[in-house]
Amino acid sequence: MKNSKKYSGANRFSHIYVEDRALEYDVADILLNRFKYARIIPIKHYKNVFNRPRQNFWLQKNYQNIILAVKDEPFLYEGPEICENFGNRHFYYASAVLNCIYDCHYCYLQGMYQSANIVIFVNIEDFFKAVDRKLSLLGSMYLCTSYDTDLLALEGILPYSRKWIEFASSREELIMEIRTKSANYGKISDLAPCPNVILAWTLSPDEIIQKYEKGTPSLDARIDAICKAIDDGWNVRLSLEPLIEINGWESIYKDFIDKVCTTLPMDKIYDVNVGVFRMNREYFKKIGKNRFDTDIFSHQMDVDDGVVYYKNENDMEVAVAKELFKYLPSKKIYV
Ligand code: SF4
DSSP, X not given: OTTHHHHHSTTSOSEEEEEGGGGGSHHHHHHHHHTTXXXXXXXXXXXXXXXXXXXXXXXXXXXXXXXEEOOOSOOOEEOOTTSOOTTOSSEEEOOSEESOSSEETTOTHHHXXXXXXXXXXXXXXXXXXXXXXXXXXXXXXXXXXXXXXXXXXXXXXXXXXXXXXXXXXXXXXXXXXXXXXXXXXXXXXXXXXXXXXXXXXXXXXHHHHHHHEETOOXXXXXXXXXXXXXXXXXXXXXXXXXXXXXXXXXXXHHHHHHHHHHHSOGGGOOEEEEEEOEEEHHHHHHHHHHOOSOSGGGSOEEEETTEEEETTHHHHHHHHHHHHHTTSOGGGEEO
């Protein structure tokens, strides 16, 4: 993986903020040993650091630090309307990590959080207990575990994808999605494929990756990882979002879909979802005012119910779906 060295080196994080109560957990021990040269700063509560006003998210992004914390209720949130539920009832997500080592220009986390530091909740078992409680109440659940971060990208330092998969493997009534842009499949490839876990790779054309998905692996690297996962028998979802409107998007996305669909064994793909770039209006305004290395936020957008979207978003989705229909039955495509 392109970034594995940078992000797993012992000097990667210069400071680690630690809640007193987090010290009792094994995950804290593992991380403090791994980054033994980092300066440890004891804190009472992660929000005192993470939510402090007037922080510069974008400056911090270049010097990210870790905050080790203990999560209190709630451990699960209802899936937002803006996100695809793939026809599942009881759609929830869990965020055992906040923030990401990648720096996609369009990432909503920049609008949502005051800080770019990575919060790691060390009490992962409490998330598991919350899922079990919900399962006994509802009977089934669709759970996304990698929404406010890229969990697999962190697997080299924090084996949470592994832990979630091991947890899901004994709970058939749980359908779990782990979404990633990483090429880190090797970190979990020793695990037996779990029929109720979906590994979802977000894919974009290389033109978009190079311009807007800073720090992420290339399309080829992601495709390699997907091929290995499929060979090993995993359910693999392709997530073609966010579609970004750039000059020549029609031919760029057509070539991209041709490449993806002729390289991957499409008959073995679990499903595909397509979604155009959209964002909460307040986040869009905040990021646009503060981020000067991108043209994403200078686009003219429409607004509906507090969400901004491209004027031609339907055209983009229809065009991309039309290309996909050449390779996949419509029942496997979510637009
Ligand atoms: S991979 Fe996802 S969470 Fe990470 S920066 Fe990109 S959009 Fe944000």
